Amino acid sequence: MGADGRNREKKENEGKRAGTRSRTMKAGVVLFSALALFLLMGAVFTQRPRPKKPTRRPPTSRKPAPQPAVPAVPEPQEPTDFPPPILGPPSIFPDCPRECSCSPSYPNSLNCENRNIRVIPIIPSRTHYLYLQNNYISEVTAESFVNASDVRWINLANNRIHRIDKEVFKKIPSLLYLYAHHNHLKEVPSGLPASLEQLRLSRNRISKIPAGAFSKMGNLTLLDLYHNQLSDNDLGKNIFKDLSALMQLNLANNVLKKMPAGIPSGLIQLFLDRNRIDDIPRDYFQGFSHLAFVRLNYNQLSDKGVPKNVFNITTLLDLQLAHNQLASVPRFNGHLEHLHLNHNSIESINGTLLCPYSLQALESDNSVVPRLRYLRLDGNHLSPPIPLDVIMCFRHLHSIVI
Numbered sequence: 435m436g437a438d439g440r441n442r443e444k445k446e447n448e449g450k451r452a453g454t455r456s457r458t459m460k461a462g463v464v465l466f467s468a469l470a471l472f473l474l475m476g477a478v479f480t481q482r483p484r485p486k487k488p489t490r491r492p493p494t495s496r497k498p499a500p501q502p503a504v505p506a507v508p509e510p511q512e513p514t515d516f517p518p519p520i521l522g523p524p525s526i527f528p529d530c531p532r533e534c535s536c537s538p539s540y541p542n543s544l545n546c547e548n549r550n551i552r553v554i555p556i557i558p559s560r561t562h563y564l565y566l567q568n569n570y571i572s573e574v575t576a577e578s579f580v581n582a583s584d585v586r587w588i589n590l591a592n593n594r595i596h597r598i599d600k601e602v603f604k605k606i607p608s609l610l611y612l613y614a615h616h617n618h619l620k621e622v623p624s625g626l627p628a629s630l631e632q633l634r635l636s637r638n639r640i641s642k643i644p645a646g647a648f649s650k651m652g653n654l655t656l657l658d659l660y661h662n663q664l665s666d667n668d669l670g671k672n673i674f675k676d677l678s679a680l681m682q683l684n685l686a687n688n689v690l691k692k693m694p695a696g697i698p699s700g701l702i703q704l705f706l707d708r709n710r711i712d713d714i715p716r717d718y719f720q721g722f723s724h725l726a727f728v729r730l731n732y733n734q735l736s737d738k739g740v741p742k743n744v745f746n747i748t749t750l751l752d753l754q755l756a757h758n759q760l761a762s763v764p765r766f767n768g769h770l771e772h773l774h775l776n777h778n779s780i781e782s783i784n785g786t787l788l789c790p791y792s793l794q795a796l797e798s799d800n801s802v803v804p805r806l807r808y809l810r811l812d813g814n815h816l817s818p819p820i821p822l823d824v825i826m827c828f829r830h831l832h833s834i835v836i
């Protein structure tokens with residue numbers, strides 16, 4: 435059941451009109467707003483047709499789950515024996531490789547994407563931005579980079595790379611972004627430069643992280659290892675220890691059974707969806723200073739593996755625990771704005787227990803209203819109506835799906 439914002443706003447206006455009439459009762463503001471809410475609830479529920487069979491679960495398709503934006507990467511077609519096509523007139527740059535294009539307006543960019551390329555050409559020394567995505571490259575070797583010492587960004591996504599020679603990185607010590615997602619890598623490349631700020635290695639076949647792979651990378655803010663074959667043993671305790679600037683870590687879609695250890699404390703986003711995690715240590719999130727987004731959708735979490743207060747984190751804004759086996763709603767902080775608990779085994783919710791503050795405290799102090807705006811509970815063993823104490827507590831709730 436969705437109480438969408440527009441409907442809610444309309445009801446609130448109606449509530450306000452009703453309130454004007456009853457002001458002669460000299461009801462205090464707090465009591466008045468509680469009363470208006472009560473009236474509002476009455477109005478909402480009496481106008482909604484009750485489901486005929488409350489025992490049947492509501493169709494889950496009513497509100498589709500918001501999907502993380504996954505860029506559609508075109509699959510390369512089979513390589514042909516023809517050489518890469520030469521597009522357009524000869525370049526004004528004599529050093530422009532024939533299979534690439536060099537725009538006079540962007541002398542620091544080398545565009546070699548979508549060209550049927552199998553071997554990386556010699557990269558001109560003026561290149562800062564190197565685009566090689568969507569080709570058939572299977573190996574990256576140092577010869578192509580002998581003069582490429584100024585390269586800052588490389589996009590190698592969607593090739594067939596199974597090996598990146600570590601000598602490559604000695605030639606490009608100022609590299610900031612390395613995008614090598616959607617390839618055939620079996621391990622994190624060795625010898626990555628300490629200057630890196632973004633490293634995307636998702637959609638490979640990585641099951642090994644060499645010791646020291648991320649050492650000295652004090653400027654790395656994004657590490658994406660989504661959709662690989664990493665297990666707990668591959669993530670040694672010290673593997674992330676130098677990543678003091680890391681903000682986003684994506685380890686979703688691997689085969690982890692445990693929460694990864696030694697995550698840098700300044701992290702903002704931690705994505706661990708689609709693993710096999712069944713247990714979170716009690717103090718796991720202690721010590722994070724900015725953690726705001728935690729995703730653990732599609733794991734094997736049950737009440738047993740989720741200590742009662744583990745998600746009561748003041749910095750957390752968005753917590754996603756959909757598609758697990760939770761039977762009760764974990765405690766969370768009043769600052770949380772989005773909570774996904776759909777497709778678990780929750781049978782009942784008690785707003786009084788759930789409320790991060792006591793209802794009495796809410797009545798007397800407007801500053802402590804919980805900030806929860808979006809709550810997904812569909813796909814559990816719950817049926818409407820939404821309990822009154824939930825509405826009484828979460829007054830900023832914009833959308834709730836049961």
Ligand SMILES: *[C@@H]1O[C@H](CO)[C@@H](O)[C@H](O)[C@H]1NC(C)=O
Nearest residue numbers: 529556557558559577580581
């Ligand atoms: C590297 O750059 C130098 C100077 O620009 C040039 O003479 C040399 O031919 C280049 N090497 C290759 C392999 O292109």
Ligand SMILES: *[C@@H]1O[C@H](CO)[C@@H](O)[C@H](O)[C@H]1NC(C)=O
Nearest residue numbers: 627628629630650651652653
């Ligand atoms: C990290 O970034 C700072 C500031 O941009 C820069 O001075 C420093 O050299 C960088 N570190 C490395 C190892 O590149």
Ligand SMILES: *[C@@H]1O[C@H](CO)[C@@H](O)[C@H](O)[C@H]1NC(C)=O
Nearest residue numbers: 743746747748765766767790
């Ligand atoms: C959550 O943590 C805060 C302190 O950060 C504490 O005051 C509050 O009682 C905790 N909530 C629950 C439900 O334990």
Ligand SMILES: *[C@@H]1O[C@H](CO)[C@@H](O)[C@H](O)[C@H]1NC(C)=O
Nearest residue numbers: 783784785786787788821823
């Ligand atoms: C919710 O929990 C409170 C506190 O334990 C309890 O007093 C109340 O009866 C519960 N409400 C329901 C509907 O079970």
